[in-house]
Amino acid sequence: ALSGVTSLTLSGAVSGGTSFTGSGSVTSTATSAAFVANSATATALQATAAPAASASSSIIQLGAAIAGGAATGNYIGINAANAYTGNFLHFELNSLKRFSVDYTGNLKVYDTSGTKTVSLSHDGTNGIISSSSGELQLSGSGSNQFILGDTGTAVNLVFQEASTITTVGGKAVTFGTPASGDIFNLNQSGVTYNIGTLTAASAVTLDATASGTSTKTLVVNGPSGLSANLLELQVAGTAKLSVSASGAITVAGMTTTGSYTQSGTSANTLTGATTISAAGAVSASAFVLSGAAYTGGSGTTTTPLFLIQPSGTTSTIWSTSGTYQGINAVSGFTGDLFSFQLNGASRFLGTYKGEMKITNGTTDAVGLTITQAASATGNAILVSSSSAATLFSIDVTGKIASGESLPGVPIVGIDPSSGTAGDLTSTSSALKPYAGAGLTLNIAAGSAYTADAVSSQTKLARCNLSAPTTLALTDATTEYVYVTASGAASTTGVTCQFNKSTTLPAFSASKPVVVLAKTVTAGGSITSVADTRFFIGGVQNYVAMPASSTYEPGMIVKMDTGVDNGVLTSTTGSDAGVYGIVSIGATTAGAAGKIIVMTQGSAWGLSSTGTTRAACGGTTTTAGILANITSAVNACVGNVMTAAAGSTPSVLVNVSPN
Numbered sequence: 151a152l153s154g155v156t157s158l159t160l161s162g163a164v165s166g167g168t169s170f171t172g173s174g175s176v177t178s179t180a181t182s183a184a185f186v187a188n189s190a191t192a193t194a195l196q197a198t199a200a201p202a203a204s205a206s207s208s209i210i211q212l213g214a215a216i217a218g219g220a221a222t223g224n225y226i227g228i229n230a231a232n233a234y235t236g237n238f239l240h241f242e243l244n245s246l247k248r249f250s251v252d253y254t255g256n257l258k259v260y261d262t263s264g265t266k267t268v269s270l271s272h273d274g275t276n277g278i279i280s281s282s283s284g285e286l287q288l289s290g291s292g293s294n295q296f297i298l299g300d301t302g303t304a305v306n307l308v309f310q311e312a313s314t315i316t317t318v319g320g321k322a323v324t325f326g327t328p329a330s331g332d333i334f335n336l337n338q339s340g341v342t343y344n345i346g347t348l349t350a351a352s353a354v355t356l357d358a359t360a361s362g363t364s365t366k367t368l369v370v371n372g373p374s375g376l377s378a379n380l381l382e383l384q385v386a387g388t389a390k391l392s393v394s395a396s397g398a399i400t401v402a403g404m405t406t407t408g409s410y411t412q413s414g415t416s417a418n419t420l421t422g423a424t425t426i427s428a429a430g431a432v433s434a435s436a437f438v439l440s441g442a443a444y445t446g447g448s449g450t451t452t453t454p455l456f457l458i459q460p461s462g463t464t465s466t467i468w469s470t471s472g473t474y475q476g477i478n479a480v481s482g483f484t485g486d487l488f489s490f491q492l493n494g495a496s497r498f499l500g501t502y503k504g505e506m507k508i509t510n511g512t513t514d515a516v517g518l519t520i521t522q523a524a525s526a527t528g529n530a531i532l533v534s535s536s537s538a539a540t541l542f543s544i545d546v547t548g549k550i551a552s553g554e555s556l557p558g559v560p561i562v563g564i565d566p567s568s569g570t571a572g573d574l575t576s577t578s579s580a581l582k583p584y585a586g587a588g589l590t591l592n593i594a595a596g597s598a599y600t601a602d603a604v605s606s607q608t609k610l611a612r613c614n615l616s617a618p619t620t621l622a623l624t625d626a627t628t629e630y631v632y633v634t635a636s637g638a639a640s641t642t643g644v645t646c647q648f649n650k651s652t653t654l655p656a657f658s659a660s661k662p663v664v665v666l667a668k669t670v671t672a673g674g675s676i677t678s679v680a681d682t683r684f685f686i687g688g689v690q691n692y693v694a695m696p697a698s699s700t701y702e703p704g705m706i707v708k709m710d711t712g713v714d715n716g717v718l719t720s721t722t723g724s725d726a727g728v729y730g731i732v733s734i735g736a737t738t739a740g741a742a743g744k745i746i747v748m749t750q751g752s753a754w755g756l757s758s759t760g761t762t763r764a765a766c767g768g769t770t771t772t773a774g775i776l777a778n779i780t781s782a783v784n785a786c787v788g789n790v791m792t793a794a795a796g797s798t799p800s801v802l803v804n805v806s807p808n
Contacts, residue, residue: 612643
């Protein structure tokens with residue numbers, strides 16, 4: 151043992167049990183091991199002193215003195231030369247590498263073969279842990295086996311390249327600890343989250359209550375040009391609800407409750423029955439279509455806002471101004487297009503034929519009510535043909551403006567409520583014809599139902615003369631003055647037009663022309679005005695006329711017992727057999743084989759010679775008229791020949807079997 155040595159230089163090896171104690175230094179110049187420990191029971195080299203508190207010194211110094219050690223002291227310090235490229239530390243087991251620290255500071259831990267390593271290094275920017283072969287495995291025995299960061303110091307997990315997080319052997323990876331309040335944020339702006347198939351062992355809950363009421367709960371944003379479904383919900387691989395890229399929703403076997411809002415132009419197709427069981431509430435209807443009807447397309451494309459139409463059925467006649475509700479049944483359908491019922495009892499229905507049927511449920515029910523606007527100018531009722539020709543109409547005043555569609559004898563004649571209502575005799579009664587100065591025939595104001603022409607008639611219509619007018623007659627001529635509904639249209643009918651002819655207008659059973667008077671002129675003045683007016687409110691019949699006779703308006707006729715429903719004129723005899731007064735006649739014997747006779751109502755009687763006339767129903771006996779026309783005849787011809795002031799006779803039509 152050597153003690154008290156302050157400086158010792160060795161040029162060879164020191165072995166055996168020699169010990170050195172001192173405060174100096176020991177220097178070896180040997181080229182082989184300077185100190186050799188041959189005993190396994192003793193410590194070969196001891197440095198028992200505490201290191202000095204210096205960053206540039208160490209108890210054991212290898213190479214030059216260190217320069218950047220711990221300021222509180224260092225046990226071992228290694229400071230190699232700048233050109234050194236070896237290891238600072240290198241451990242082996244039976245010549246197999248186990249651990250090393252190279253000159254760059256790279257720490258390597260080897261496997262049992264001494265060939266595979268785990269390295270810990272730093273590239274000047276990031277710390278690096280790498281494996282030369284296989285994966286990096288982190289394991290531990292605690293409940294938190296791998297912890298990133300420390301309390302108060304957060305760290306991030308960053309992947310340098312495209313990477314995968316997976317398990318070995320299909321193991322489950324759990325994010326978060328139950329009831330721990332852990333939060334995993336997947337809502338970073340500008341970040342793409344690629345998600346494939348998610349398999350849930352239990353129900354999945356998407357809870358967005360913490361995001362606030364103005365934040366969307368779920369947004370699915372597909373790429374432009376997407377052809378597959380944007381969203382699809384399945385049961386056992388079968389789609390139950392899907393949303394296509396265009397926004398169309400397909401639901402199979404599913405009941406939806408609550409509210410549903412669909413925007414855009416994509417159509418939704420429901421292939422199953424749909425039930426809306428919600429009840430109406432205050433200002434809340436169970437079913438609402440709040441959109442506007444489409445307008446401006448063609449008769450094919452301007453489809454209704456609400457349309458009932460079987461698949462494959464089309465229409466080309468929708469209004470281009472738009473339709474709110476439409477029904478278009480398939481060809482061959484023979485049921486009702488709509489049917490409104492009350493507890494199983496029909497109230498209002500429309501058939502496939504276009505028939506409208508109203509069934510009143512109570513004795514005080516009104517079958518149909520039409521209320522016109524105060525300033526209305528159109529007809530209250532209009533019936534037209536397939537070619538849009540007017541068949542029957544009631545104007546805004548409630549008067550029949552056209553009646554040619556009525557069966558049998560049409561409504562035709564003077565309106566007794568026009569002119570001076572109820573006055574049939576004075577010069578102010580409706581369309582009263584009377585002589586004026588010279589060859590001027592005066593015609594009072596009034597209204598009539600008559601044809602629109604004397605030939606090629608197209609309709610019957612109401613005409614109106616709002617103020618008295620005149621008509622110039624031809625001197626030394628017998629003429630028939632008639633009225634047609636051929637003027638300009640107005641709210642009370644078209645304007646009456648007056649004309650004259652030496653013969654009666656052609657007979658027409660459905661569109662007759664009303665004759666007002668038979669006039670005779672001579673010497674520049676009117677010598678006779680036979681008033682042939684007749685008024686609506688009576689019964690008119692078709693009757694047969696003998697081929698050898700002519701029948702002018704106003705003539706009194708009696709029954710012809712030799713001809714079925716035939717009549718004869720007579721200038722003699724009693725009231726026996728009196729039938730009525732001719733309202734529409736013919737000057738050609740047997741023309742069309744028919745005339746129209748009024749059997750009840752207001753009219754004028756004319757003798758068969760056509761020269762004398764009188765108000766039928768009066769008690770005056772006038773030469774040339776049936777000798778015994780008295781009030782008793784009124785039972786046959788009618789006792790309302792002169793209507794009471796202000797009264798309006800009923801508009802009734804009766805047609806004979808012929």
